[in-house]
Amino acid sequence: MFKKTLLILGFAASLFAVEITDDMAFKSSYLEKENSSKTTLMIYTTSSCPQCSYMKERTFKEANVAKYLQKHFIVLEKNIHQDLLPDGFEYFGIPTIFFVNKNGKQVGKFVGSARAKPFLDELKKIRTEVEK
Amino acid sequence: MRKILLPLLFSTLLFSFDKQDVERLLEEEVCQNCDLSDANLSHLDLSIFEIQDSNLSGVDFSHSNLFMAELQGSNLEGANLENTILWKADLTSCKLNNVKAKGVNLKGAKLKKAIIENSDLSYSSIWKADFTHAEIKNVNFYNSELGDAKFYENDLRDSNLTGSILYKTKFKNTHLTKEQYNYAKSEEAIFIK
Numbered sequence: 267m268f269k270k271t272l273l274i275l276g277f278a279a280s281l282f283a284v285e286i287t288d289d290m291a292f293k294s295s296y297l298e299k300e301n302s303s304k305t306t307l308m309i310y311t312t313s314s315c316p317q318c319s320y321m322k323e324r325t326f327k328e329a330n331v332a333k334y335l336q337k338h339f340i341v342l343e344k345n346i347h348q349d350l351l352p353d354g355f356e357y358f359g360i361p362t363i364f365f366v367n368k369n370g371k372q373v374g375k376f377v378g379s380a381r382a383k384p385f386l387d388e389l390k391k392i393r394t395e396v397e398k
Numbered sequence: 399m400r401k402i403l404l405p406l407l408f409s410t411l412l413f414s415f416d417k418q419d420v421e422r423l424l425e426e427e428v429c430q431n432c433d434l435s436d437a438n439l440s441h442l443d444l445s446i447f448e449i450q451d452s453n454l455s456g457v458d459f460s461h462s463n464l465f466m467a468e469l470q471g472s473n474l475e476g477a478n479l480e481n482t483i484l485w486k487a488d489l490t491s492c493k494l495n496n497v498k499a500k501g502v503n504l505k506g507a508k509l510k511k512a513i514i515e516n517s518d519l520s521y522s523s524i525w526k527a528d529f530t531h532a533e534i535k536n537v538n539f540y541n542s543e544l545g546d547a548k549f550y551e552n553d554l555r556d557s558n559l560t561g562s563i564l565y566k567t568k569f570k571n572t573h574l575t576k577e578q579y580n581y582a583k584s585e586e587a588i589f590i591k
Contacts (some may be wrong), residue, residue: 316546317525320565378523379543381563 305373305396306366307335307389308342310357317379318361328382331389338393365392414456423449440478520558550590554578 311318325331326341335341344351346360355364355372365374374392376385419432420439428448436456445465455475463483470490479499486506494509497517504524512532520540530550534557541561546568553573564585574582582589 316566317543320545320563324565379525379545379563 303368304338304340305368305392306342306364307339308344308355308364308366310344310346310351310355310360310362310364312345312347312360315360320379321361321363321385325380325382325385328386331382331386334386334389339389365396367396419452423447445483 309318309321311322322343326335346357357377359377361377361379363376364372365376367373373396376388380388414433414435415437416433419429419434420437423429423432423434427444427446429452430448430450432449432452434449434457435453438458440458440460440462442462444459444467445463446467447464448468449472450468451471452469452473454469454472454477456477457474458478459482460478460480461482464487465483465485467484467487469492470488471492472489473493474489474497475493475495477494477497479497479502481501481503482499483503484507485503487504488508489512490508491511492509492513494512494514494517496515497519499517499519500521502519502522502524504519504522504527506526507524508528509532510528510530512529514532514537515535516537518538519542520538522539522542524539524542524544524547526546527544528548529552530548532552534552534554537557539562540558543563544559544567545563545565548568548570549572550568550570551572555573555575555578559578559581562585564582564587567582567585567587568590569582569587570590
Protein backbone atom coordinates (compact mmCIF):
# COMPACT_ATOMS: atom_id res chain seq x y z
CA MET A 267 0.00 0.00 0.00
CA PHE A 268 2.85 2.36 0.98
CA LYS A 269 4.63 1.51 -2.26
CA LYS A 270 1.48 2.33 -4.24
CA THR A 271 1.13 5.71 -2.49
CA LEU A 272 4.77 6.53 -3.22
CA LEU A 273 4.36 5.58 -6.83
CA ILE A 274 1.24 7.70 -7.27
CA LEU A 275 3.06 10.65 -5.67
CA GLY A 276 5.98 10.08 -8.02
CA PHE A 277 3.73 10.14 -11.06
CA ALA A 278 1.92 13.24 -9.81
CA ALA A 279 5.26 15.02 -9.32
CA SER A 280 6.43 14.13 -12.81
CA LEU A 281 3.15 15.27 -14.36
CA PHE A 282 3.41 18.60 -12.53
CA ALA A 283 7.00 19.01 -13.69
CA VAL A 284 6.07 18.84 -17.37
CA GLU A 285 3.28 21.42 -17.16
CA ILE A 286 4.98 24.02 -19.32
CA THR A 287 3.18 26.31 -21.73
CA ASP A 288 5.95 28.22 -23.43
CA ASP A 289 8.00 25.91 -25.57
CA MET A 290 9.81 27.77 -28.31
CA ALA A 291 11.19 24.68 -29.98
CA PHE A 292 7.72 23.24 -30.32
CA LYS A 293 6.24 26.47 -31.63
CA SER A 294 9.07 27.06 -34.07
CA SER A 295 8.33 23.73 -35.70
CA TYR A 296 4.96 25.21 -36.68
CA LEU A 297 6.46 28.45 -37.91
CA GLU A 298 8.89 26.43 -39.95
CA LYS A 299 6.19 24.40 -41.60
CA GLU A 300 3.65 27.18 -41.99
CA ASN A 301 3.71 26.88 -45.76
CA SER A 302 4.11 23.16 -45.71
CA SER A 303 1.60 20.35 -45.80
CA LYS A 304 3.80 18.16 -43.62
CA THR A 305 2.57 16.53 -40.40
CA THR A 306 4.75 16.76 -37.29
CA LEU A 307 6.03 13.54 -35.78
CA MET A 308 7.03 14.33 -32.21
CA ILE A 309 8.81 11.53 -30.38
CA TYR A 310 9.19 11.59 -26.59
CA THR A 311 12.40 9.91 -25.48
CA THR A 312 14.86 9.55 -22.62
CA SER A 313 18.59 9.05 -22.92
CA SER A 314 18.45 5.62 -21.26
CA CYS A 315 15.74 4.11 -23.45
CA PRO A 316 16.87 1.34 -25.82
CA GLN A 317 13.49 1.34 -27.58
CA CYS A 318 13.97 5.03 -28.40
CA SER A 319 17.40 4.47 -29.91
CA TYR A 320 16.04 1.50 -31.85
CA MET A 321 13.36 3.73 -33.38
CA LYS A 322 15.81 6.55 -34.13
CA GLU A 323 18.75 4.46 -35.27
CA ARG A 324 17.05 1.57 -37.02
CA THR A 325 13.41 2.19 -37.89
CA PHE A 326 13.59 5.88 -38.85
CA LYS A 327 16.77 5.26 -40.87
CA GLU A 328 15.47 2.33 -42.87
CA ALA A 329 15.48 3.44 -46.51
CA ASN A 330 11.71 3.36 -47.17
CA VAL A 331 10.78 4.89 -43.81
CA ALA A 332 13.43 7.62 -44.14
CA LYS A 333 12.20 8.53 -47.60
CA TYR A 334 8.57 8.67 -46.47
CA LEU A 335 9.40 10.68 -43.35
CA GLN A 336 11.39 13.19 -45.35
CA LYS A 337 8.57 13.66 -47.81
CA HIS A 338 5.59 13.90 -45.47
CA PHE A 339 6.75 14.60 -41.89
CA ILE A 340 8.72 17.02 -39.76
CA VAL A 341 10.46 14.96 -37.10
CA LEU A 342 10.84 16.48 -33.67
CA GLU A 343 12.47 14.77 -30.68
CA LYS A 344 11.72 15.69 -27.07
CA ASN A 345 13.76 14.25 -24.25
CA ILE A 346 11.27 14.22 -21.39
CA HIS A 347 14.03 14.82 -18.81
CA GLN A 348 15.82 17.63 -20.64
CA ASP A 349 13.39 19.47 -22.90
CA LEU A 350 10.39 21.64 -22.29
CA LEU A 351 7.25 19.74 -23.20
CA PRO A 352 4.12 21.23 -24.71
CA ASP A 353 0.81 20.96 -22.88
CA GLY A 354 -1.87 18.55 -23.89
CA PHE A 355 0.26 15.62 -24.99
CA GLU A 356 -0.20 12.88 -22.42
CA TYR A 357 2.12 9.92 -22.24
CA PHE A 358 2.73 6.97 -19.98
CA GLY A 359 5.37 4.81 -21.62
CA ILE A 360 8.48 5.86 -23.54
CA PRO A 361 8.87 6.17 -26.47
CA THR A 362 5.58 7.78 -27.35
CA ILE A 363 5.14 9.30 -30.78
CA PHE A 364 2.55 12.01 -31.35
CA PHE A 365 1.38 12.97 -34.81
CA VAL A 366 0.31 16.59 -34.94
CA ASN A 367 -1.43 18.41 -37.80
CA LYS A 368 -0.68 21.96 -38.90
CA ASN A 369 -3.25 23.35 -36.46
CA GLY A 370 -1.38 21.80 -33.54
CA LYS A 371 -4.01 19.12 -33.06
CA GLN A 372 -3.00 15.59 -32.17
CA VAL A 373 -4.16 13.29 -34.95
CA GLY A 374 -2.51 10.08 -33.82
CA LYS A 375 -0.34 8.44 -31.19
CA PHE A 376 2.00 5.47 -31.30
CA VAL A 377 3.44 3.95 -28.13
CA GLY A 378 6.50 1.71 -28.13
CA SER A 379 8.63 0.49 -30.98
CA ALA A 380 8.18 -1.28 -34.28
CA ARG A 381 10.13 -2.64 -37.17
CA ALA A 382 10.29 -0.56 -40.32
CA LYS A 383 7.49 -2.25 -42.30
CA PRO A 384 4.68 -2.01 -39.71
CA PHE A 385 5.82 1.49 -38.77
CA LEU A 386 5.68 2.61 -42.39
CA ASP A 387 2.14 1.22 -42.58
CA GLU A 388 1.30 3.29 -39.48
CA LEU A 389 2.75 6.42 -41.10
CA LYS A 390 0.67 5.82 -44.21
CA LYS A 391 -2.44 5.38 -42.08
CA ILE A 392 -1.78 8.69 -40.31
CA ARG A 393 -1.17 10.41 -43.63
CA THR A 394 -4.53 9.14 -44.95
CA GLU A 395 -6.25 10.40 -41.77
CA VAL A 396 -4.69 13.85 -42.11
CA GLU A 397 -5.66 14.13 -45.77
CA LYS A 398 -9.32 13.29 -45.13
CA MET B 399 -28.57 -37.66 -3.11
CA ARG B 400 -26.97 -37.80 -6.55
CA LYS B 401 -28.59 -34.43 -7.30
CA ILE B 402 -26.72 -32.88 -4.36
CA LEU B 403 -23.39 -34.57 -5.01
CA LEU B 404 -23.15 -33.77 -8.71
CA PRO B 405 -23.18 -29.93 -8.42
CA LEU B 406 -20.68 -30.21 -5.54
CA LEU B 407 -18.38 -32.34 -7.65
CA PHE B 408 -18.63 -29.92 -10.58
CA SER B 409 -17.92 -26.92 -8.39
CA THR B 410 -14.78 -28.64 -7.08
CA LEU B 411 -13.68 -29.46 -10.60
CA LEU B 412 -14.35 -25.98 -11.93
CA PHE B 413 -12.80 -24.02 -9.06
CA SER B 414 -9.70 -25.62 -7.70
CA PHE B 415 -8.52 -22.37 -6.07
CA ASP B 416 -9.08 -21.42 -2.48
CA LYS B 417 -11.99 -18.96 -2.52
CA GLN B 418 -10.75 -17.20 0.61
CA ASP B 419 -7.32 -16.69 -0.99
CA VAL B 420 -8.92 -15.03 -4.01
CA GLU B 421 -10.97 -12.74 -1.76
CA ARG B 422 -7.89 -11.91 0.33
CA LEU B 423 -5.90 -11.07 -2.79
CA LEU B 424 -8.53 -8.73 -4.19
CA GLU B 425 -9.12 -7.02 -0.85
CA GLU B 426 -5.61 -6.74 0.55
CA GLU B 427 -3.56 -6.77 -2.69
CA VAL B 428 -1.23 -9.22 -0.99
CA CYS B 429 -1.46 -12.98 -0.95
CA GLN B 430 1.63 -15.07 -0.24
CA ASN B 431 1.65 -18.89 -0.32
CA CYS B 432 -1.87 -18.77 -1.74
CA ASP B 433 -3.73 -21.24 -3.90
CA LEU B 434 -5.26 -19.34 -6.80
CA SER B 435 -4.99 -22.19 -9.29
CA ASP B 436 -7.39 -22.00 -12.25
CA ALA B 437 -8.92 -18.74 -10.99
CA ASN B 438 -10.23 -16.26 -13.54
CA LEU B 439 -8.28 -13.05 -12.90
CA SER B 440 -8.55 -11.62 -16.40
CA HIS B 441 -9.18 -7.93 -17.24
CA LEU B 442 -8.23 -6.78 -13.72
CA ASP B 443 -5.89 -4.12 -12.36
CA LEU B 444 -3.49 -6.10 -10.19
CA SER B 445 -0.61 -3.63 -10.42
CA ILE B 446 1.87 -3.76 -7.54
CA PHE B 447 0.05 -6.76 -6.03
CA GLU B 448 2.22 -9.15 -4.05
CA ILE B 449 1.56 -12.79 -4.92
CA GLN B 450 4.80 -14.55 -4.01
CA ASP B 451 5.31 -18.31 -3.58
CA SER B 452 1.78 -19.06 -4.71
CA ASN B 453 0.08 -21.66 -6.83
CA LEU B 454 -0.99 -19.71 -9.92
CA SER B 455 -1.17 -22.69 -12.24
CA GLY B 456 -3.88 -22.37 -14.84
CA VAL B 457 -4.81 -18.85 -13.75
CA ASP B 458 -6.31 -16.65 -16.45
CA PHE B 459 -4.47 -13.31 -16.22
CA SER B 460 -5.20 -12.38 -19.83
CA HIS B 461 -5.59 -8.61 -20.44
CA SER B 462 -4.85 -7.89 -16.77
CA ASN B 463 -2.43 -5.26 -15.52
CA LEU B 464 0.26 -6.69 -13.25
CA PHE B 465 2.61 -3.72 -13.55
CA MET B 466 5.39 -4.11 -10.95
CA ALA B 467 3.62 -7.08 -9.37
CA GLU B 468 5.74 -9.30 -7.17
CA LEU B 469 5.33 -12.95 -8.11
CA GLN B 470 8.67 -14.40 -7.00
CA GLY B 471 8.70 -18.18 -6.56
CA SER B 472 5.17 -18.71 -7.85
CA ASN B 473 4.05 -21.51 -10.09
CA LEU B 474 2.34 -20.20 -13.24
CA GLU B 475 2.28 -23.49 -15.11
CA GLY B 476 -0.40 -23.45 -17.81
CA ALA B 477 -1.41 -19.87 -17.00
CA ASN B 478 -2.93 -17.60 -19.61
CA LEU B 479 -0.83 -14.43 -19.92
CA GLU B 480 -2.05 -13.31 -23.32
CA ASN B 481 -1.89 -9.51 -23.59
CA THR B 482 -1.09 -9.28 -19.88
CA ILE B 483 0.93 -6.32 -18.67
CA LEU B 484 3.82 -7.61 -16.56
CA TRP B 485 5.91 -4.49 -17.05
CA LYS B 486 8.69 -4.43 -14.42
CA ALA B 487 7.09 -7.40 -12.65
CA ASP B 488 9.29 -9.62 -10.53
CA LEU B 489 9.04 -13.22 -11.76
CA THR B 490 12.29 -14.42 -10.20
CA SER B 491 12.34 -18.23 -9.79
CA CYS B 492 8.82 -18.59 -11.20
CA LYS B 493 7.67 -21.66 -13.11
CA LEU B 494 6.33 -20.65 -16.49
CA ASN B 495 5.82 -24.01 -18.21
CA ASN B 496 3.16 -24.40 -20.90
CA VAL B 497 2.22 -20.76 -20.60
CA LYS B 498 0.15 -18.98 -23.25
CA ALA B 499 1.68 -15.51 -23.35
CA LYS B 500 1.22 -14.17 -26.86
CA GLY B 501 1.35 -10.37 -26.78
CA VAL B 502 2.51 -10.19 -23.17
CA ASN B 503 4.31 -7.05 -21.99
CA LEU B 504 7.36 -8.12 -20.00
CA LYS B 505 9.32 -4.90 -20.39
CA GLY B 506 11.96 -4.69 -17.66
CA ALA B 507 10.61 -7.82 -15.98
CA LYS B 508 12.87 -9.86 -13.73
CA LEU B 509 12.93 -13.48 -14.85
CA LYS B 510 16.12 -14.56 -13.10
CA LYS B 511 16.21 -18.32 -12.43
CA ALA B 512 12.74 -18.72 -13.91
CA ILE B 513 11.83 -22.01 -15.59
CA ILE B 514 10.20 -21.36 -18.94
CA GLU B 515 9.35 -24.43 -21.01
CA ASN B 516 7.05 -25.15 -23.96
CA SER B 517 5.62 -21.64 -23.84
CA ASP B 518 4.41 -19.15 -26.42
CA LEU B 519 5.83 -15.65 -25.94
CA SER B 520 5.43 -14.59 -29.55
CA TYR B 521 4.57 -11.02 -30.60
CA SER B 522 5.53 -9.77 -27.15
CA SER B 523 7.30 -6.72 -25.77
CA ILE B 524 10.20 -8.01 -23.69
CA TRP B 525 12.63 -5.07 -23.81
CA LYS B 526 15.19 -4.97 -21.01
CA ALA B 527 13.94 -8.17 -19.33
CA ASP B 528 16.47 -10.09 -17.28
CA PHE B 529 16.66 -13.84 -18.05
CA THR B 530 19.87 -14.49 -16.08
CA HIS B 531 20.17 -18.21 -15.19
CA ALA B 532 16.64 -18.88 -16.48
CA GLU B 533 16.01 -22.41 -17.77
CA ILE B 534 14.57 -21.82 -21.23
CA LYS B 535 13.35 -24.77 -23.28
CA ASN B 536 11.28 -24.70 -26.45
CA VAL B 537 10.02 -21.14 -26.05
CA ASN B 538 8.49 -19.32 -28.99
CA PHE B 539 9.83 -15.73 -29.15
CA TYR B 540 8.64 -15.31 -32.76
CA ASN B 541 8.41 -11.61 -33.71
CA SER B 542 8.97 -10.51 -30.11
CA GLU B 543 10.90 -7.43 -29.07
CA LEU B 544 13.83 -8.63 -26.96
CA GLY B 545 15.99 -5.51 -27.30
CA ASP B 546 18.36 -4.80 -24.41
CA ALA B 547 17.21 -8.00 -22.67
CA LYS B 548 19.81 -9.96 -20.71
CA PHE B 549 20.41 -13.60 -21.58
CA TYR B 550 23.16 -14.72 -19.21
CA GLU B 551 23.86 -18.45 -18.76
CA ASN B 552 20.95 -19.71 -20.90
CA ASP B 553 20.43 -22.30 -23.61
CA LEU B 554 18.26 -20.95 -26.43
CA ARG B 555 19.08 -23.58 -29.06
CA ASP B 556 15.62 -25.14 -29.14
CA SER B 557 13.76 -21.84 -28.85
CA ASN B 558 12.44 -19.78 -31.74
CA LEU B 559 14.02 -16.33 -32.16
CA THR B 560 12.82 -15.81 -35.73
CA GLY B 561 11.78 -12.25 -36.46
CA SER B 562 12.56 -11.07 -32.95
CA ILE B 563 14.21 -7.71 -32.29
CA LEU B 564 17.60 -8.38 -30.71
CA TYR B 565 18.90 -4.80 -30.79
CA LYS B 566 21.49 -4.40 -28.00
CA THR B 567 20.33 -7.70 -26.48
CA LYS B 568 23.08 -8.97 -24.20
CA PHE B 569 24.27 -12.56 -24.43
CA LYS B 570 26.77 -13.98 -21.97
CA ASN B 571 27.62 -17.69 -21.78
CA THR B 572 24.44 -18.45 -23.67
CA HIS B 573 24.12 -21.36 -26.08
CA LEU B 574 22.83 -20.37 -29.52
CA THR B 575 22.74 -22.23 -32.82
CA LYS B 576 24.99 -20.86 -35.56
CA GLU B 577 21.90 -19.49 -37.32
CA GLN B 578 20.67 -17.76 -34.15
CA TYR B 579 24.15 -16.31 -33.54
CA ASN B 580 24.37 -14.85 -37.05
CA TYR B 581 20.87 -13.45 -36.77
CA ALA B 582 21.64 -11.89 -33.37
CA LYS B 583 24.80 -10.32 -34.80
CA SER B 584 22.84 -8.82 -37.69
CA GLU B 585 20.42 -7.35 -35.14
CA GLU B 586 23.31 -5.62 -33.28
CA ALA B 587 23.17 -7.88 -30.24
CA ILE B 588 26.01 -7.58 -27.76
CA PHE B 589 28.11 -10.64 -26.89
CA ILE B 590 29.82 -10.35 -23.54
CA LYS B 591 32.81 -12.58 -22.80
